[in-house]
Amino acid sequence: MSEVILKVNNLCKYFDSKGVTIRAVNDISFEMEKGETVGIVGESGCGKTTLGRTIVGAYVPSSGSAEYRAADGEVYDLSNIDKKKMKELRKEIQMIFQDPYSSLDPRMTVFDIISEPLKANFKLKKEEIEEKVKFIAEKVGLKTEFLKRYPHAFSGGQRQRIGIARALVMYPRLIICDEAVSALDVSVQAQVVNLLKDLQKDMDLTYIFISHDLSVVEHISDRVGVMYLGRMVEYADTASIFEKPMHPYTEALLSAVPIPDPDMNNERIPLAGEIPNPANPPKGCPFHTRCRYCTEKCHTEVPEFREREKGHFVACHLTDTSMIKGIVKPKEGM
Amino acid sequence: MNNKEELLKSKEERALEKKRLKQEKYYMSSQWQLMGRKLLKHKLAIFSIVLLGILYFCMIFSDFIAPEDLENYSAKYSDSPITKIHTVHEGKFIGPFVYAQKFKFNDYGQKMYYEDTATPHRISLFVKGTPYKLLGFIKGDVHLYGVKNEDGTPSDVKVLILGADNLGRDMFSRILLGSKVSLTVPLLGTAISFVLAVIIGGVSGFYGGIIDTIIQRIIEVFMSFPTLPLWMALSAAIPTGISVTNVYILITIIMSLLSWPGLARTVRGRFLSLKKEDYVLAARLAGVSDFKIIVKHLVPGFMSYLIVNLTLGIPNMILGETSMSFLGLGMRAPATSWGVLLQECKSINNIANCPWKLIPLVFVAITVLAFNFLGDGLRDAADPYK
Known part of the structure; x- marks a missing residue:
């Protein structure tokens, strides 16, 4: 874990709709190393998915850059790259989708779905494709006889395995998991998360794991970024985010995670009001309308996203003054 | 006893296997196969398919099925009603036949058709008639049914199963040929x-x-x-x-x-x-x-x-x-x-x-x-x- 694989600098993605600009992704910066997993959390509509899709190249960013170090060691800015090179990089950056139902074409067999990226990018013989698809299918836990079936034969968990196989078949290096387990029920979630972890070790993958489920993110991530209203409000390694959050929003999110221990007295910090309209975000700190520590300064000035402790980035004026709690974890064995 | 149990077990297994195969077939069905399965359950649609099949089949072979072509005018049969098909002539069963249609004018000057029951005209299958080209290239002159003279030539007695129009042409033929x-x-x-x-x-x-x-x-x-x-x-x-x-x-x-x-x-x-x-x-x-x-x-x-x-x-x-x-x-x-x-x-x-x-x-x-x-x-x- 040394090589920086992705460096996002001031990335913005605005959508224009009927004269209103929606800042779905607003000035986001972070970097991640090869082989690690970065979790992105936040409520619905905070721009997690847009961030993921902008990095993967589905959207053209409005400004900013995403520097990606490719397998050949060169660094490419994904936001400003010619089409030919992008097509090559597609092999290295892949995505796993949230909805295992709408992400698989119901009119194609599992084999066709998994082999589609291979056929689009490589000139391979039929046998080679077959071999590769079978190999990857077995790797994600699909029986090879399933390949002749259509997606309607499968449950959500199995469908997600098909989606994972499609993402992996070209041996990518960076995978964006967009709520990859959110649509699955809890027991299946655990299976898929563990599968993703195993595959990461096996195939040397780097994940951006987008989710709203904090416990899943805690389980899989090395670092976590917390998003609110299109902005990144906190970014640090998983342990410090969960034990020593520095942003009031992170604190509120963490307080909502149920702890399976009746002795723990965990105070819920309710967030007042709704998430503001991203087309018309509040002035100053975007969180000030719902922040219980809000001061005069928060109304007027946008807090800078900067490193407070080593590797711990926060965007809050009050980090030094407020009494923000983390989760006091019960020690193991107790 | 043991044998019987084994037999029963293998029977159960076979039933399970059959069910599994059926399931597997469903899993491997494409969109069109699934659509077909669903469509087959729609009774009215299946009935319609059969009906349309018959209509289009008749259309393709209309020249053969229709006893006449479009230009078989006949003043004798102008506005003739549907020809009755009989089977018994003078107390004797002789198979399906028709009587020739004759007409006279009534007091109001209207044409009234009546049957000339003197001679029965047998309806035969595969009668020679007006020549046609089936589908535009298969030449033929045999029609599905009609009345022929004793020497085998087509008779001018018409079998109008759906009546005639005002120029004496067979409606059934015209409907079939019109369906083209x-x-x-x-x-x-x-x-x-x-x-x-x-x-x-x-x-x-x-x-x-x-x-x-x-x-x-x-x-x-x-x-x-x-x-x-x-x-x-x-x-x-x-x-x-x-x-x-x-x-x-x-x-x-x-x-x-x-x-x-x-x-x-x-x-x-x-x-x-x-x-x-x-x-x-x-x-x-x-x-x-x-x-x-x-x-x-x-x-x-x-x-x-x-x-x-x-x-x-x-x-x-x-x-x-x-x-x-x-x-x-x-x-x-x-x-x-x-x-x-x-x-x-x-x-x-x-x-x-x-x-x-x-x-x-x-x-x-x-x-x-x-x-x-x-x-x-x-x-x-x-x-x-x-």
Whole structure:
């Protein structure tokens, strides 16, 4: 874990709709190393998915850059790259989708779905494709006889395995998991998360794991970024985010995670009001309308996203003054 | 005892295996196979398919099945009613036969038909008659049924199972031969509007933006025309002197010109909604080209909907062709279609005295209903994944 694989600098993605600009992704910066997993959390509509899709190249960013170090060691800015090179990089950056139902074409067999990226990018013989698809299918836990079936034969968990196989078949290096387990029920979630972890070790993958489920993110991530209203409000390694959050929003999110221990007295910090309209975000700190520590300064000035402790980035004026709690974890064995 | 148990067990296993195979077959069914399964459960649609099958079969072999051709005029049989088919002559069973139709005028000057019961004329199968070319290239002169003289030559006694028109031509033959126009114009017309709709609707939905806006406004203009006056205007533009084939082609084009806008809308709508599906994004991210995405994901995605809409559009075309021909704007005699046949029903005299002349209407209604039921069944089956 040394090589920086992705460096996002001031990335913005605005959508224009009927004269209103929606800042779905607003000035986001972070970097991640090869082989690690970065979790992105936040409520619905905070721009997690847009961030993921902008990095993967589905959207053209409005400004900013995403520097990606490719397998050949060169660094490419994904936001400003010619089409030919992008097509090559597609092999290295892949995505796993949230909805295992709408992400698989119901009119194609599992084999066709998994082999589609291979056929689009490589000139391979039929046998080679077959071999590769079978190999990857077995790797994600699909029986090879399933390949002749259509997606309607499968449950959500199995469908997600098909989606994972499609993402992996070209041996990518960076995978964006967009709520990859959110649509699955809890027991299946655990299976898929563990599968993703195993595959990461096996195939040397780097994940951006987008989710709203904090416990899943805690389980899989090395670092976590917390998003609110299109902005990144906190970014640090998983342990410090969960034990020593520095942003009031992170604190509120963490307080909502149920702890399976009746002795723990965990105070819920309710967030007042709704998430503001991203087309018309509040002035100053975007969180000030719902922040219980809000001061005069928060109304007027946008807090800078900067490193407070080593590797711990926060965007809050009050980090030094407020009494923000983390989760006091019960020690193991107790 | 042990043996029996084993037998029972293997029987159970076999039943399980059978069930598993059935399940596996379902898992490996493509969209069209799933649609077929669903359609088979729609009794009315299956009935309609059979009915339409019969109609189209009769259409293809109409020259053979029809005892006469279109130009077999006969003053002797003008406005003749349906010929009765008898089996017993003077107390003796001699198989199906007809008596020759004779007529006299009554006190009001009306033509009254009666049967000349002196000689029975046996109905025979495979009778030599007027020569024809089946499907345009198979020459023949044998007709399914008819009356022949003792020396084997065709007799002038007619078997009019659906009566005759005012020129003494067999209605049944005319309905069958007319179906060549009435049943194919809608199919060809839909085929043309299908191509137009896929291209125009597809461009509109795929590119979006200003192209989409322009195409949609044009479609709205097309859709806001009142259909009947537009038909009349377009048909009036068909010159009178041209051949039957050309009239046929022109009518088909007119029909499809008026039906593509609705279909193009459907195509565009499906394009727009399919474009947002995750699997299309997944294909794009996998580096699949735009053209391949359209061909492999988008077109198969809306094809089933389009087929439903096409099927439900056919009745309109049948009715359109019938009304045009009825009004004298479409096919013109001696060429015929169901609409042309109904022209005679314009006068109350004809309807009151010769009600069999309304029979083409029954064929129109049956065909329209059958296509509607089929479209209904297809619509229920169109999306087997929901």
